[in-house]
Amino acid sequence: MTRPAEDFLSVLNTRSQEIFRTLVERYLDTGVPVGSRDLSRLLQVELSPASVRNVMADLEDLGLIAAPHTSAGRAPTQQGLRFFVDSMLEVGAVDEDERGRIARQMEHTAGRGQVEDMLTEASSLLSGLSHGAGVVIATKADMVLRHIEFVRLDNSRAMAIMVGEDGQVENRILELPPGYAASSLQQAGNYLSNYIVGRTLAEAKKLLNERRDEQRAELDELTQKLVDAGIATLSTPASGNAPTVIVRGRANLINDTMASDELARMRQLFDELESKDGLLDLLGDAERGQGVRIFIGSENKLFSLSGSSVILSPYKDANDRIVGVLGVIGPTRLNYARIVPVVDYTANVISAMIARKRAAR
Known part of the structure; x- marks a missing residue:
């Protein structure tokens, strides 16, 4: 069971938190386990590799980092990533270039298509911006x-x-x-x-x-x-009102270097998305939580087997009612600081465009 962030904050001093933060940020940037020698060079304070190793041993005992395979370096565990996301992640605003790209592409689609066309474009857009898979899960829209x-x-x-x-x-x-x-x-x-x-x-x-x-x-x-x-x-809702699911960029998550069991798990994830199993639960999670939700590894049963991370944000209709979620599926080594605001901004753009199309009728 994942421990709350407060537990770790109470036992980690400032130096330990800084070493952990630096290790996670380096790992998310490179995908390579980080060794004590490299970590000591990255820190803003001067510490010997031996001192860093001692702190890393404590972090490992707490279950925040681990050595994958036989590597000398360490990578954050699922619990470590959750602690980092909840307590240390610094999320900025979407940069001006990306805001412009999102707005232009969505405006272009909104001018010539239906809401589902906008959602498909949003999925493709998020895939391109994140180099992961873009996903949209939508309830069946009320027919006008x-x-x-x-x-x-x-x-x-x-x-x-x-x-x-x-x-x-x-x-x-x-x-x-x-x-x-x-x-x-x-x-x-x-x-x-x-x-x-x-x-x-x-x-x-x-x-x-x-x-x-x-x-x-x-x-x-x-x-x-x-x-x-x-x-x-x-x-009364008609039968067959299962959510619509749109996924773009699957190829970003499947590559030739994957082990056969990893490929099988990822393909099973896409099969489950297509069969719509668990999607209503995911919509419910988004509605209860409001705002951006981040699921890491096994935290959501739909994505547990694939070991993926998922960043989702709800979007709303003209009556401020949540009608779906959109976001990004990727490896746990996602650039959370960059992708979280992109997903949130895209959801807000979609909500505004749905309201505008409704008002124009």
């Missing part, structure tokens, strides 16, 4: 409706046909009240059209509830029942 009508199937059932502004069509079957006439069916459809067209079902339902008294005065009892039944049925 262009048309709705009811078609009678038999004496007890009707089909509601909804057409979205993007051309998407969704059908639902609902039960009819006894003694329902065709004219009442058309009246209910016409009445709902006044509220639904140009809105999502959630927005229409909220508006209808606000105008409940006015609605009762306009509709007869049977039509009122169908309107209520229709909204209740249409507002």
Whole structure:
């Protein structure tokens, strides 16, 4: 079990923290385990390799660093990386060039495509900026409706046909009240059209509830029942509403130098992403935590086998509701200080563009 950062801060003095920080930063920069001789040259204070070795031995006893393979150098463990990220990571702002690149590419896509096109571009963009895999996990967006009508199937059932502004069509079957006439069916459809067209079902339902008294005065009892039944049925999530997952840059995580077991674990990760196993849990984690979340190695069950690190940030719709997460999958040796603000900034850009597209309708 990972120990909280406070435990380590209470037992590490300033010199030990500085040696640990320098070792981790060097390892993240080079990917090579760091030896005491190299570390003593990198430190801002003068310490002999022997003194550094003594501190490194203490850090190893605490489980913060370890010797991979038979190397003389040391690398941070998963617990060490978590301690570094939680207590020592200094995250700056996205530099001006990267902000410009993100804004230009997203503006270009937003001007010619749907929200899913923007999300695909964001995934590709994050892959290019991080040299890892860019990932977007999105809930099924609420459809903004262009048309709705009811078609009678038999004496007890009707089909509601909804057409979205993007051309998407969704059908639902609902039960009819006894003694329902065709004219009442058309009246209910016409009445709902006044509220639904140009809105999502959630927005229409909220508006209808606000105008409940006015609605009762306009509709007869049977039509009122169908309107209520229709909204209740249409507002229930349809089957198959699994999250959408977009991954770009897989090749960045798979290379010829990998051992066969590493390749197998990475391919299994991509298979699990495609099958959408665990994605709802990941969306829930993002919603509960708000802001950027960093999962290292086995901290999230979806990525535990691959031994990857994942940096994710939620993005929101026009109603400030979290509708997905985007981020970067990479080795645990990610440049966290650079990638965390890039992911956060990209999520904010996506949120702003979704709100802008919604306002323009």
